[in-house]
Each structure stands twice: as C-alpha cells, then as structure tokens.
Amino acid sequence: MFSRRFSLLAVAAFVLASTIGPGSPGPAGAADSTVTISQGVDPVTMDPLKRTITPTTNVHYALFDTLVRHDLSGKMIPWVATSWKRVSPTVWEYKLRHDVKFWNGDPLTSADVKFSVEKIKDPAEGSEQGPRVATVERIETPDPYTIRYITAKPTAMIAGYPWEVFIVSSKYWKEHGDDVGKSSGYEAEHPMGSGAFIFKSWRKDEQLVMDANANYWHGKPAIDHIVWKPIPEAASRVAALRTGETDLITNVPSQYQLQLAGGSKTRLKSARSVRVLFFAFNTLKPGPQQNKIVRQALNYAIDVPAIIRTVLGGRGYQVSSPLPTNFVGYSPKIPFYQHDLAKAKALLAQAGFPDGKGLEMVVNAPTGRYNKDKEVAEAIVGQLNATGGHFSTKIQEWTSYVNQTSSRALTPMYELGWGNDSYDADNTLTSLFTSDARLSTYANPALDKLVTDARYEPDVAKRQAIYDKALAIIHDEAPWLFLFEYEDLYASSKRLVWQARGDELIYCDDMKLQ
Amino acid sequence: MTTFLLRRAVGAVWVVVGVAVTVFLILHLTGDPAAVMMPPDATTEQVAAFRHNQGFDRPLYVQFGSFAWNALRGDFGNSLRHGEPALGLALERFPASFELAISALLLAIVVAVPIGILAAVRRNSPVDLAARVFALIGQSAPVYWMGIMLILIFGVQLGWFPVSGIGGIRHLVLPTVTLALFTMAQLMRLTRASMLDVMQSDYLRTARAKGVAPLVVLWKHALRNAWLPVITVIGTELVTLFSQAVITETIYSWPGVARLAVQAIVDRDYPIVEVVVILAALAFVAINLLVDLLYASLDPRIRYE
Numbered sequence: 103m104f105s106r107r108f109s110l111l112a113v114a115a116f117v118l119a120s121t122i123g124p125g126s127p128g129p130a131g132a133a134d135s136t137v138t139i140s141q142g143v144d145p146v147t148m149d150p151l152k153r154t155i156t157p158t159t160n161v162h163y164a165l166f167d168t169l170v171r172h173d174l175s176g177k178m179i180p181w182v183a184t185s186w187k188r189v190s191p192t193v194w195e196y197k198l199r200h201d202v203k204f205w206n207g208d209p210l211t212s213a214d215v216k217f218s219v220e221k222i223k224d225p226a227e228g229s230e231q232g233p234r235v236a237t238v239e240r241i242e243t244p245d246p247y248t249i250r251y252i253t254a255k256p257t258a259m260i261a262g263y264p265w266e267v268f269i270v271s272s273k274y275w276k277e278h279g280d281d282v283g284k285s286s287g288y289e290a291e292h293p294m295g296s297g298a299f300i301f302k303s304w305r306k307d308e309q310l311v312m313d314a315n316a317n318y319w320h321g322k323p324a325i326d327h328i329v330w331k332p333i334p335e336a337a338s339r340v341a342a343l344r345t346g347e348t349d350l351i352t353n354v355p356s357q358y359q360l361q362l363a364g365g366s367k368t369r370l371k372s373a374r375s376v377r378v379l380f381f382a383f384n385t386l387k388p389g390p391q392q393n394k395i396v397r398q399a400l401n402y403a404i405d406v407p408a409i410i411r412t413v414l415g416g417r418g419y420q421v422s423s424p425l426p427t428n429f430v431g432y433s434p435k436i437p438f439y440q441h442d443l444a445k446a447k448a449l450l451a452q453a454g455f456p457d458g459k460g461l462e463m464v465v466n467a468p469t470g471r472y473n474k475d476k477e478v479a480e481a482i483v484g485q486l487n488a489t490g491g492h493f494s495t496k497i498q499e500w501t502s503y504v505n506q507t508s509s510r511a512l513t514p515m516y517e518l519g520w521g522n523d524s525y526d527a528d529n530t531l532t533s534l535f536t537s538d539a540r541l542s543t544y545a546n547p548a549l550d551k552l553v554t555d556a557r558y559e560p561d562v563a564k565r566q567a568i569y570d571k572a573l574a575i576i577h578d579e580a581p582w583l584f585l586f587e588y589e590d591l592y593a594s595s596k597r598l599v600w601q602a603r604g605d606e607l608i609y610c611d612d613m614k615l616q
Numbered sequence: 617m618t619t620f621l622l623r624r625a626v627g628a629v630w631v632v633v634g635v636a637v638t639v640f641l642i643l644h645l646t647g648d649p650a651a652v653m654m655p656p657d658a659t660t661e662q663v664a665a666f667r668h669n670q671g672f673d674r675p676l677y678v679q680f681g682s683f684a685w686n687a688l689r690g691d692f693g694n695s696l697r698h699g700e701p702a703l704g705l706a707l708e709r710f711p712a713s714f715e716l717a718i719s720a721l722l723l724a725i726v727v728a729v730p731i732g733i734l735a736a737v738r739r740n741s742p743v744d745l746a747a748r749v750f751a752l753i754g755q756s757a758p759v760y761w762m763g764i765m766l767i768l769i770f771g772v773q774l775g776w777f778p779v780s781g782i783g784g785i786r787h788l789v790l791p792t793v794t795l796a797l798f799t800m801a802q803l804m805r806l807t808r809a810s811m812l813d814v815m816q817s818d819y820l821r822t823a824r825a826k827g828v829a830p831l832v833v834l835w836k837h838a839l840r841n842a843w844l845p846v847i848t849v850i851g852t853e854l855v856t857l858f859s860q861a862v863i864t865e866t867i868y869s870w871p872g873v874a875r876l877a878v879q880a881i882v883d884r885d886y887p888i889v890e891v892v893v894i895l896a897a898l899a900f901v902a903i904n905l906l907v908d909l910l911y912a913s914l915d916p917r918i919r920y921e
Contacts, residue, residue: 140780143879146697153697154655228669233657290699307709307871308782333780333869341767341779342869348780501652501882508651508663520656533657540660 135326137598137613140339140348144307144332148293150268151221154230156606157352161330164312164610165295166268169196169215174603176376176428176525182210182269182296188560191256196265198247201319204271204296212243217272219251219264220282227285235264255558258565263524269296298323298611307332324614340593343368349598350608354591355473356415362593371592373602374419376426377521379472381465381482381583382534384513384543390453390461391514397580399449401439404485408441410586413477417589423573424520424530426587426604431527431556431569436577439584446489458490466496466516468503473588479517482583510543515583523605527569528557535576544581624908628901635897636687639890640680648672649884653696670696683890692894693887697880702887706873706895712782713872716864717857719788720795725850728800732807733839736815747804754801759860763794763867780869791868795860799853806849810842817841844915851907855900 145158150166153159169183183196202210219241222229237257242250251264274294279286293301298320299312310330314323331348333339339351340358344365354362354370363370383391390396410418422439425432447457455461465486467479479495486493498506506512518541522529531553537545552572559565576582592602599614650663650672658666667673671682686693692702735747770790771779777789814820815838823833858874865875873892880888 147699149699152699225665226669228666230653230655230658232662233655233659236659287694287699305871306705307869307875331781331869334866334875335869337764338767338780338867338869341772344772345775345779347778501647501884505647505651508648529657538660540658540663541656 135324135615136329137325137327137350137610137615138329138331138348139350139352139608139610140331140333140342141352142332142334142336142339145310145330147290148301148304149287149289150293150295151218151227151231151270152229157332160608161310162268162295163297163607164299164328165293165297165301166270167202167210167296168268169198169265171609172523172525172605174373174601176604178265183265186259186265188259189250191560192253194251194253194257194259196249196251198249199319200247202296203317203319204274204294205300205315206271206274206294208271208273209246210269210271210296211246212249213246214269214272215249215267216241216243217275217282218267218269221270221275221280222267224282226283231267234266238264256560258528258557258559263526263529266524270294271296299328302327318611320611323611325610328610343593343595346595349595350600351593352606352608353473354593356417356591358593359415359417359591367596369594369596369598371594371600371602372417372589373592373604374426374428375521375588375590375604375606376429376523376525377472377519377588377590377606378421378424378426378530379418379475379478379517379519379585379588380421380424381479381515381517381585382543383515383581383583384510385581386510386543386545387513389514390455390463393453394579395449395453396455396461398439398578399446399453399489400486401580401583402442402449403446403489404439404482404583404585405441406438406585409478409481409485413474413481414586414588417591418586419589420586421584423577423584424534424582425527425573428604429522429525429527429530431531431566431573433566433570433573435570436573439580443488450489450491455491458492461489461491463491463493463514464496465493466498466503466506466512468500468517469497471500471503472517472519475517475519478585508540510541513543519588521606523607525605527572528553531569531572531576532557535581544579546575546579549575549579621905624905628898628905631901632894632897636684636890636894637680639893640683643884643886643889644676644679647884649696649886652882652884687890687894692891695880695885695888697883697885697888702885702891705888706876706891709871709873709876710895712870713858713861713865713874716788716791716795716861716870716872717854719792720799720857721850721854723792723796724800724803724853727796728803729807729846732804733811733834735804735808736811737834739812744808747808751801751805754797754804757797759794759798759863760867762797763790763864766790766794767867782871791864791870794867795857795864798860799857802853803846803849807842807846810845811838814838814842840914844911847910847914848907851903851910854903858896858899 141157145161150162167182171181186196189195222231237253238251239254271294278288298318302311304310312328342348362368406420422436469476483493556568695702735744767779770776862874865872877892
C-alpha cells in the first residue's frame with residue numbers, strides 16, 4: 103500500500119516539477135531594446151520562397167531583402183536595387199547595390215536574385231509565389247550587380263512583380279542540398295538572409311527571436327531584438343498588449359478601438375488598407391443576377407456609408423470601383439453608386455420585378471475571414487430587403503467557402519475581400535474580372551481585351567487611358583456590389599514608434615523606441 | 617493478464633486503423649486543399665500543378681494506399697503549409713499539451729475529491745450547498761468565456777499572471793485553471809454522489825456499529841470503494857481535457873498540438889491532421905488501458921484473464 107501511494111505521489115511530484123521550469127526568455131524583463139510583435143498566427147516557414155501568407159511574409163521582411171519596397175503611399179522605392187529601367191521592349195534591367203552582404207559575410211549578387219526567382223518558377227518547388235514571376239521568361243546576369251528580367255511579350259513592369267521576391271543566398275542553399283529542381287527543406291528552419299535582423303531561435307507557435315544585424319547595409323536597426331509571439335485570439339492579443347507582454351498587435355477588432363486609443367499604455371494605429379470588400383454577382387450561373395439592370399439596382403439599394411459607420415465603427419472608405427484610390431490604374435472619373443432606394447425600385451421594376459416581387463436571392467458570406475464579414479452581409483441583406491425583394495444570408499466557414507469560390511459555385515452573389523499589395527490595377531482586374539480567371543464569375547470579351555492590353559502597355563498615360571475605359575465598363579456592368587476599402591487597425595505600446603501600412607506589412611527596421 | 621493485454625493490443629490496432637481510414641476519407645471528401653493553400657491569384661494551371669505535385673490528382677484509393685504504406689513506416693508526409701515532416705511538427709507540440717492536460721487533471725483531482733468528500737459527509741450543509749453551486753458554475757460556464765474572464769481579472773486588472781504563451785509555472789496557472797474547471801466540477805459531483813452511495817451501504821453501517829473510528833470508516837471503507845467510479849471517470853476526463861484544450865490553447869496562445877490541429881484543419885493541411893488524429897487515438901487507447909489496469913489494482917475483485 104505504501105509503495106502504491108508513494109508511486110502516485112512521485113508521479114505527481116514529477117509532473118509538478120516539470121511544470122516549474124525556468125521561464126522562457128520572453129519580453130517581460132528583457133532589455134528596453136526588445137520589441138515583441140503579436141500577430142494572429144506564427145510564421146509557417148523560414149523559407150521565404152514558398153508562401154504568401156502575410157504574417158509569415160512580415161517575419162521574412164525582417165530577415166531578407168527585396169529589390170525594391172513600397173513606401174507608405176504605395177510608391178516603389180529603391181532597396182537592394184538602386185535603379186531600374188526598360189532596356190528593350192521585353193527586357194527590364196535592375197542595378198544592385200554593391201554593399202549588401204548576407205549574415206555570413208557573403209556578398210549579395212545578381213546570381214542570388216536569379217537563383218531566388220528560378221526556385222520560385224520551378225514547378226517542383228510548389229511555391230505559392232509563382233504568380234509573382236509569371237511574366238518572367240528567363241533571367242540574365244550580365245555582371246554580379248546587374249540583373250535582367252526577360253519577358254515573352256513587352257510588359258508593363260507591374261504585370262508580374264518579381265521585385266517582391268525575397269533574395270536568398272544561392273551558395274548557402276546549394277551547400278545544404280538545395281538547388282533549382284532539388285529541395286532539401288533545410289532552409290525551412292535555418293534561414294540565411296541579408297536583412298536587418300539575424301535569425302536567432304524559433305520555438306514554433308511560441309516565439310521567434312531575431313537580433314539586429316550590426317552590419318546591415320541600411321544601417322543598424324534601432325531595435326536590438328525582435329520577438330514574434332503569436333496570439334491567435336484577438337481578445338487575448340488586446341489583453342497581452344495592455345499587460346505589456348507585447349508591443350504591437352495586428353488585426354484589432356473595431357470594438358476595442360476606444361479602449362486601446364484611451365489606454366494609459368496603449369496607442370491605436372490605423373492605415374487605409376489595400377483590401378477591398380465586395381459582393382460579386384455570379385453572372386455565369388442562371389438567375390436575375392445575369393441582368394445588368396438588377397445588378398445596378400442593388401448597388402443603388404445599399405447604403406455603404408451607413409454600413410461603414412455602424413458595422414465598422416467608421417473604419418472604412420466607400421469605393422466606386424474595384425481599386426483603392428492610391429493604385430496605379432485608379433480612375434477618379436468613376437462615380438459612386440449613391441444610396442437611392444427609389445431609383446433602385448424603379449430599376450427593378452424596369453427589370454421585371456415591380457416592388458421587388460419575385461426577386462429572391464441568397465447572399466453568401468464567410469465568417470471569420472475578413473473583419474466583420476458576417477455582420478456586413480447581414481446589414482446588406484437588411485438594406486436589400488427594403489427593395490421589396492427577398493434576400494437571405496448563407497454564412498459558411500471559410501475553408502468550405504473558399505472551395506466554392508474556386509469552383510465558381512457560389513451563386514447568385516457572394517462576399518469576398520481582395521488585398522492586392524502590388525498597388526497596381528493588373529492583379530485585381532486580371533484575377534477577378536477576366537473570363538478565364540479562376541475567381542472571376544463575370545465574362546466580357548471587351549473587358550478581357552482591355553485588361554490584357556493594359557498589362558502589356560508600357561506607356562504610362564496610354565495604360566491609364568485603357569484602365570479608365572475598363573473601369574467605366576465595370577461600373578456600368580456592375581458585376582459587384584461595390585462596398586469599401588477597410589481601414590486596418592493595429593495597436594502598440596506607447597513606447598513604440600511605428601507607422602501602420604495599408605498593405606498589412608510590418609517593417610521592423612523602421613521601428614524605434616521612445 | 618497476458619491474454620488480456622494481447623487482446624487489448626489487437627483491439628487497439630483495429631481502433632487506430634479505423635480512425636486512420638475515417639480521418640483520411642473525411643479529409644479527402646470535404647474539400648480541396650489547393651483552394652485554401654494556393655494564393656487567390658494563382659491560375660488554374662498553377663492550381664493543377666499544385667495538385668499534381670502533392671498527388672491529389674490520383675484516384676482516392678491510390679492516395680490511401682500510398683498514405684497507409686508510408687504511415688506504416690512512420691512517414692506521414694510533409695505538412696502542406698510548413699513544408700516539414702508532419703510527424704515531427706506534431707510530436708514537438710505534444711509535450712506542451714501533455715503538460716497542460718496533466719496539470720489540469722491534477723488540479724481538478726486535488727480540489728474536487730476533498731470537496732466532494734466533504735460535501736458528502738456534510739450533506740445539505742452550507743459547505744455542500746457551496747460545493748454544488750461551484751459544480752454548477754464549473755459545468756455550465758463556457759471555457760472560452762471563463763478563459764477571457766480569468767485573463768481580464770488576474771492578468772490585466774491584478775497583473776498576477778501572464779496572459780499568453782508558455783514559460784514557468786506562472787504561465788501555467790491561468791490555462792490550467794481554465795481547463796480544469798469543467799473536470800473539477802464533474803469529479804466533485806461524482807465523488808460526492810459516489811461517497812453518498814457508499815456511506816449508505818450495509819458494510820459501512822456494520823463498521824460503525826463495530827465501533828470503528830469515523831475517520832477510519834471514511835478512509836478505509838468508504839473512500840476506497842467510492843474511488844472506483846471516480847478513477848474510471850478520471851481516465852475519460854483526461855481524454856476530455858485533451859479535446860477541450862483546443863479552446864484553452866487558442867485563448868492562452870499555448871503552443872500545443874490542439875492549436876496545431878485546428879490551424880491544420882482550417883488550412884486543409886492533410887498530413888498534420890492525419891498524424892495528430894492517429895497519435896491522439898494511440899494516446900487514448902493507451903490511457904484507457906492504463907485505467908483498466910489501475911482499476912484492477914484498486915479493486916482486488918477484478919482480475920483480467
């Protein structure tokens with residue numbers, strides 16, 4: 103009996119002892135020059151050539167360099183590339199800095215850029231970043247600090263975005279069994295970058311630590327250490343900020359904005375997002391949504407400013423077209439669909455639905471994917487029902503929802519958000535409005551031609567004129583309910599000096615402490 | 617005993633095979649991982665290439681054959697999201713989940729059993745009433761709400777404990793309490809009911825009539841018999857704790873296997889979901905076997921042949 107009791111006690115003591123280990127070297131009590139950042143999820147890999155998930159990309163931006171960056175207004179600025187120009191209709195040439203070194207001291211050269219792009223293009227790599235380099239046919243490296251992208255057709259520079267590729271060390275990768283057409287997976291946990299911060303340690307779903315790169319070509323960062331500590335639950339992220347466990351949190355729900363803006367230790371940060379929320383009509387399936395007049399009527403029936411005010415707490419901006427205002431290709435000539443219920447009813451009567459009679463539509467929406475996605479759908483349905491028609495919501499979990507968007511199965515209308523961080527019209531219009539695009543539920547050969555022409559038009563003014571026409575067609579045809587650009591909310595500790603960006607990216611080399 | 621163990625081992629194999637087939641079929645019939653994994657601006661050709669590279673364009677029975685053959689050799693494939701072996705990713709998170717579940721179970725036992733006994737001994741007293749109210753709250757309060765409340769009170773307002781992540785014992789307190797509450801209430805009610813049942817039995821009346829000291833009656837005669845159903849429930853509660861950890865790990869940013877599994881389900885990351893479910897099935901089979909063995913050691917009347 104004694105031995106049995108003793109055994110139970112021993113097991114209990116062991117388990118308790120195992121839980122009383124030394125604390126992890128977290129931010130609490132760490133030096134002042136440590137900044138802790140809490141996103142909703144952990145990065146998935148340290149291989150920067152595979153994924154396109156923003157929380158992972160943010161970590162990669164601290165560890166790796168790119169040829170160019172976008173400033174806060176979305177304008178492209180030199181980074182590792184000092185200049186770029188079109189040297190012939192199908193060739194874009196970039197000149198690289200001479201003083202960029204990887205953490206191990208190896209210089210960053212054009213061979214590394216070539217290697218990085220070719221790895222992404224390699225089908226065996228299965229990289230999600232393929233669309234970024236889709237227009238690049240091959241790469242030439244005339245000298246160690248010059249790189250040339252050769253495209254099959256004359257291409258407006260933005261048509262693919264190879265400059266957003268993170269540059270890895272080709273020598274290091276090859277030393278560890280990786281090459282084009284061959285993958286060892288070593289870099290998934292052992293990165294070698296040239297970025298402002300040096301990878302130190304990573305305990306998955308717990309914390310990733312990086313130290314300032316004292317030899318960084320852009321100057322040593324002001325922060326000595328960055329700790330990435332994922333916190334999936336929004337309420338817990340807010341609590342962690344309020345207790346000082348973290349310095350910066352992302353995806354702040356709007357209901358916390360007053361609490362965080364008025365907090366003694368917290369600051370609310372916001373940026374006008376590149377992400378646009380809309381409801382697309384599936385014009386490829388039979389139903390009233392195939393009638394342009396019905397689509398226009400429903401655009402007049404909704405009161406977007408009211409939705410922004412009531413559902414988003416004022417954190418949004420109505421759009422007149424699929425493009426945010428700071429995008430290349432945006433046309434200020436396109437008017438908004440102003441809320442006008444009488445006009446909506448008149449148009450519906452013209453379309454054969456007097457007082458909305460006989461008009462029944464399901465409004466599909468995901469839940470938990472975009473800020474207030476479900477609530478926006480419910481508000482829209484309330485407003486649409488004022489036409490006299492019968493509208494109802496069908497809310498689904500994101501993974502099953504996204505499967506149906508990919509197969510164009512959602513009909514007659516469905517909610518989607520689009521965040522295009524290239525600040526250019528091409529990605530949005532090609533992906534969502536051209537007949538062959540996987541996510542497009544609208545087909546119009548005239549629009550296809552305009553979007554393709556713009557992609558390959560090198561002259562800036564002519565390209566804009568093409569987009570003006572394309573956006574006018576989209577406005578008139580109304581294949582969407584045009585809603586709003588989000589305003590992204592972040593919150594930080596008062597000691598952190600940092601500015602939120604509209605493209606959801608976080609650059610740690612910009613950060614300072616007060 | 618050997619026969620019993622052999623029979624249970626064979627049964628365990630069938631359970632795990634059944635679980636593996638079920639999880640494989642459910643995962644492959646509920647959606648296309650390419651739709652979730654590939655970026656929205658990927659072309660149809662790029663999505664097709666992804667499916668081909670991952671072998672999702674093969675007939676389902678071929679995919680299952682390949683999965684089963686590799687799984688038998690301990691290879692569950694690479695995570696679609698992380699690009700690393702799924703087995704390694706799951707195994708490295710199990711200790712954190714185990715730590716949380718065991719701590720919660722111990723806390724539940726340490727609190728629930730004495731209070732359950734006290735409530736039974738002092739039936740209908742204020743102590744009993746308080747214990748029953750506590751049990752009611754513990755079983756009816758949602759884990760999510762309770763977790764957030766504890767964070768706000770003990771983390772944000774009082775500043776006693778960290779509100780997220782793993783570390784020393786201070787990090788363990790709030791998630792352990794959150795996770796333990798439901799089980800604590802369950803065990804308390806069961807201990808009380810079981811004790812009340814035993815205390816009304818004839819052999820206890822006989823013991824008292826013989827003049828055995830009250831504490832000895834309670835400890836040697838009542839408690840040892842009341843323990844049996846409690847032990848059984850403790851085993852199943854450990855399983856419950858692992859499943860409830862999904863919410864607790866998310867609220868407290870605890871780097872356990874449940875959080876990994878939830879994210880993998882959201883991402884349709886088949887290899888991770890498969891390996892986590894199969895490992896969990898193995899763990900549950902082992903726990904059930906342990907409970908059965910413990911049962912026999914506590915009750916001399918039970919012999920496995």
